[in-house]
Amino acid sequence: MMVCGWSTLTSFQWIEIFRVIIDSEKYPALKDITIDDLKCTFEEEAFYFEANISKLNEKYALAMPRTREKIFPDKSKYYIRKNKIYIALYKQVRT
DSSP, X not given: OEETTEEOOOOOOOEEEEEEEXXXXXXXXXXXXXXXXXXXXEETTEEEEEEEEXXXXXXXXXXXXXXXXXXXXXXXXXXXXXXEEEEEEEEEXXX
């Protein structure tokens, strides 16, 4: 189908970004954490997050062994902004 000289894209993939937010106000030990203290493993249908604060000898974990949608592990990431830890999951949405 052509609209005003444009070709219509008929094949595409809809990607949804789902963010998990961990607020350091609720976990004071995470307040001064660095990216080196964090580890996150992404799989197609799961993710595992760990925070290891060696100077305080404290460990936190979050595991999601089964997700509703398929995750793209190579696009998913984790990062720190202000006083929050973000885990961004790139999921394929059914169309």
